[in-house]
Amino acid sequence: MMNYLNYSLLVYFQSILSLIGSMITNKRTIIIYLWLCLVPVCFSFWDVLHANASTEMIRRKQVEPTGKVIWEVPTQKKVIALTFDDGPNPVYTPQILALLRQYEATATFFSIGYQMERYPQIVRRVVQEGHELGNHSMTHSYEDRVGFERMRSELIRADKVIQKYQQNKPKLFRPPGGYIDNLLLQESIQNGYKVVLWSTNQDTKDWSLPGAQVIADHVIRHARSGDIVLLHDGGGDRKQTIEALKTILPVLKQQGYQFVSVSELLNYRNN
Numbered sequence: 001m002m003n004y005l006n007y008s009l010l011v012y013f014q015s016i017l018s019l020i021g022s023m024i025t026n027k028r029t030i031i032i033y034l035w036l037c038l039v040p041v042c043f044s045f046w047d048v049l050h051a052n053a054s055t056e057m058i059r060r061k062q063v064e065p066t067g068k069v070i071w072e073v074p075t076q077k078k079v080i081a082l083t084f085d086d087g088p089n090p091v092y093t094p095q096i097l098a099l100l101r102q103y104e105a106t107a108t109f110f111s112i113g114y115q116m117e118r119y120p121q122i123v124r125r126v127v128q129e130g131h132e133l134g135n136h137s138m139t140h141s142y143e144d145r146v147g148f149e150r151m152r153s154e155l156i157r158a159d160k161v162i163q164k165y166q167q168n169k170p171k172l173f174r175p176p177g178g179y180i181d182n183l184l185l186q187e188s189i190q191n192g193y194k195v196v197l198w199s200t201n202q203d204t205k206d207w208s209l210p211g212a213q214v215i216a217d218h219v220i221r222h223a224r225s226g227d228i229v230l231l232h233d234g235g236g237d238r239k240q241t242i243e244a245l246k247t248i249l250p251v252l253k254q255q256g257y258q259f260v261s262v263s264e265l266l267n268y269r270n271n
């Protein structure tokens with residue numbers, strides 16, 4: 001549940017600890033080592049203590065009719081939007097782009113600002129190949145933990161990064177973890193954004209590595225016109241997601257589905 005930056009620091013500490021652990025030779029170093037072990041523990045507590053428990057998240061019933069928050073799009077047309085979160089990733093995003101090209105599919109990438117700054121050439125490729133970039137915050141923080149002010153600045157900072165690659169396009173924001181309260185919703189709207197979540201029947205949980213076949217079966221079995229499918233191109237090992245796509249893309253294409261970006265999907269509302 002930690003945000004991206006804290007998570008990276010924790011991983012860093014853990015690797016230093018295992019290095020020191022391997023060098024321990026006497027009692028004194030063991031004591032120093034044990035004290036050092038407390039650092040990541042304190043770090044986790046700090047993260048939990050700073051959680052903003054009072055944040056009340058938006059309710060679907062109330063906000064969906066406004067059209068400012070989208071879970072899926074009611075339509076009769078056989079169109080589906082594949083979305084990839086938490087990238088860009090130098091290993092997995094290019095493989096996904098190649099598969100999308102192979103099956104003439106367009107998708108939306110809800111990318112993390114910090115990752116976009118690290119891999120500008122991949123972001124450029126995403127846009128050049130006709131896909132859409134969505135805002136997924138700067139460091140993948142959860143609003144229920146870091147609060148509104150931090151999310152507000154992350155939304156705006158990530159927007160500045162996206163504008164370098166994609167101008168005059170619809171602005172889509174997917175809050176990490178789906179956490180968004182009314183304040184952040186209003187802020188998103190003021191900045192020209194629509195909030196895009198995902199179809200409840202299309203949460204593949206590919207991040208939990210359930211197996212490529214399970215991911216593919218889930219998407220294919222639940223596929224309905226107007227769905228927004230949640231997948232991941234970054235944030236961990238995404239081999240299963242890529243393997244699943246090798247089934248999802250041809251099978252749904254065979255069934256007559258067209259893969260479109262989220263902003264294109266919105267044009268099919270009630271069509």
Ligand SMILES: [Zn+2]
Nearest residue numbers: 085086176177
């Ligand atoms: Zn995410």
